[in-house]
Amino acid sequence: MSLYIASLNSGSNGNCYYVGNQHEAVLIDAGLSCRETETRILRSGLSMNKIKAIFISHEHFDHTRGVPVISRKYRIPVYFSPATHQNSRLHMDQSLVRHFTSNVPVVIGGLSLIAFPKLHDASEPHSFTVTGNGITIGILTDIGSVCENVSSNFNQCHAAFLEANYDDEMLEKGKYPVLLKNRIRSNHGHLSNLQSLELFTKYKSAFMSHLLLSHLSQDNNTPGLVLDLFSKHAGDTHIAVASRHQESAVYCINGEKAANRVKYSVDPVLKSIQMKLF
Helix, strand or coil: CCCEEEEEECCCCCCCCEECCCCCEEEECCCHHHHHHHHHHCCCCCCCEEEEEEEEECCEEEECCHHHHHHHHHCCCECCCCCCCCCCCCCHHHHHHCCCCCCCEEEEEEEEEEEEECCCCCCCCCCEEECCCCCEEEEEEECCCHHHHHHHHHHCCCCCEEEEEHHHHHHCCCCCCCHHHHCCCCCCCCCCCCHHHHHHHHHHHCCCCCCECCCCCCCCCHHHHHHHHHHCCCCEEEEEEECCCCCCCCCEEECCCCCCCCCCCCCCCCCCCEEECC
């Protein structure tokens, strides 16, 4: 049994992550417009009709831009923490608003989601794990520093979207003003490549097959830089970068080791399956 995951976009210009089984799916954040979300779902061979809930990590616009229209058009309930809901100031159909409680599972069909607190400069930020078919996926972005909540949940993951926002040297030498640099590298900002790598090397489970490095800075990081850094420590975990410009492949996460990993370029439930071994 498997779960299927994809990044629709990852970065300060919009964040949206898909996790699903054969029957239902959820979006973690919806930071793209409804039209762009639909376009990327279609290109991926996935279906908007499978999406049964949207979970919001925090109120920043790059995580909430598409929420009102997507929710209203497809009648999809949206789950917030109470403070995130209050501070998001979204014009929502209130009949579609739900609140979650930290560390209390929310069941969506065959999927179970747990929201856990993290450190970030928002009112009540959370990251998530999604479990189904014996597989656990982590969505861990917008994190200022690694706390016990983050490390313990990361350790349970068969695959994860993990923030690697900036390279320390690029940020230090870059064009950002000092106040912004300090915000980014503060305990309530974002994870650097080295902080992310430390989490990966210390807490990666023996069964983690895929890691998608996420929320890369456009100005203070490069995909090549972070891929080179992580590849030296990857072992049998496949490392990829979630782009800030386009959707990723759809990955089938089934608990198998590297030699048996399969990447799907379209929804594996459809008849027209295209498979490519790594």
